[in-house]
Amino acid sequence: MRLVIGKPLGFCFGVKRAIDKLEAALKDYGKVYALGSPIHNEEEVKRLISLGLELVEAVEELPQSSVVFIRAHGTTPEILEKAREKGCTIIDGTCPxxxxxxxxxxxxxxxxxxxxxxxxxxxxxxxxxxxxxxxxxxxxxxxxxxxxxxxxxxxxxxxxxxxxxxxxxxxxxxxxxxxxxxxxYNTICKATLHRQETVRKLAAETEGIIVIGGRNSTNTAKLVEVGKREGSDVLWIAKPDEIDKSWLENKHIIGIAAGASTPDWLINDVINSLSSR
Incomplete structure (x- = not known):
């Protein structure tokens, strides 16, 4: 079995920028609250929670004068104003x-x-x-x-x-x-377009594509859609233990693609798991 690694892989610029800001805030403040999941990758969010991140779903749940992280997806002006009224320190990780x-x-x-x-x-x-x-x-x-x-x-x-x-x-x-x-206005991110084009190329060069990404990641779902539309046999996984052994049977060339919010460490875990087989 040969693996064809599609590029780009790993965090896009906007997600990397957000994670870097969040990790710096966790180091400085110890506890940081995020309004919703900071990025759409469950495994990376678990790692961040282990560092002191706490998730809340509504601005009303924020403690007075707490440190709040605005996720890469951004938030509304109304929510920002409510957080300021509570005296919160705002770390803005909104993607440019x-x-x-x-x-x-x-x-x-x-x-x-x-x-x-x-x-x-x-x-x-x-x-x-x-x-x-x-x-x-x-x-x-x-x-x-x-x-x-x-x-x-x-x-x-x-x-x-x-x-x-x-x-x-x-x-x-x-x-x-x-x-x-x-x-x-075409406000579609270029990183999104590049990854979709990568999947199109992988579909033409391989016998199937494994797409790595969170189940709640829209950009990962789009990669899966693009691969299937191009006629490829696509397997969407969130982590290595979801690799389907029966899907691998009789495949000799497999493409690897990943969503923009999939961390390098998780991609490497999947590649290492496949290589060991």
């Missing part, structure tokens, strides 16, 4: 690409555009982007969602950073017929 999408959504809203965010409405990043429009943006995930969208004078579009470009383009093409003026 997410900040860009937030700023573009805020700009469109301020200039009178009907704002549409392309993404998963339940995802914390999308909620943080929508929050920058005072909650007035609409969230859509496919061109079907805008088929019956009413005509408007001005429509503005931004995207969740981990979307596929094809999805964004299909939605924009439908909206072109519904707006007198359409302004669309």
């Amino acid at each position: 690409s997410v900040k860009n999408a937030q700023e573009k959504a805020r700009l469109l809203s301020q200039e009178g555009y009907e704002v549409i965010v392309v993404g998963d409405p339940k995802h914390p990043e999308v909620q943080s982007i929508k929050g920058c429009t005072a909650g007035r943006a609409s969230v859509v995930s496919s061109s079907k969602d805008v088929t019956d969208f009413p005509s408007k004078d001005k429509i503005g579009v931004v995207s969740q950073t981990t979307q596929e470009e094809g999805t964004l383009l299909s939605i924009v093409s439908v909206l072109l017929r519904k707006a007198r003026e359409l302004r669309a």
Whole structure:
């Protein structure tokens, strides 16, 4: 069995920046609270919890004057204000690409555009982007969602950073017929696009692809979708003990890909486990 390692692997710039900030804060303060999971990788979050991280789901759960970490997905201006009112020290780990999408959504809203965010409405990043429009943006995930969208004078579009470009383009093409003026920003992160292209290449070169990433990671799920669409036999695992022995049978060339929030140490564990077989 030969392994073809797709690159890039490991944390993307935004996630690495967030983790570096969080580890520094844990070293300085001992205990740090995170509003929701700091990144979407369960194994890495377990490691961070062992260093003193504590997860809370709502700003109301934060102790007065505590240290709070804003995850890579960002948060809404309203939540930030509530944390400041509680006297919290804020460590902002928001990914720069997410900040860009937030700023573009805020700009469109301020200039009178009907704002549409392309993404998963339940995802914390999308909620943080929508929050920058005072909650007035609409969230859509496919061109079907805008088929019956009413005509408007001005429509503005931004995207969740981990979307596929094809999805964004299909939605924009439908909206072109519904707006007198359409302004669309491609806020998809380049790291996301590079990883999706890597999976396409692996699909052409291998007999199957193992994608390593958290079950709640949108960018990892997109890699799995891309691989399957390219006709590859894809196995999605979160950790080494999920490797399916029966899936490996009769495969001689296997590709390895990973989501942008999958740490190097976990990828190495998977590669070492496969190599030992």
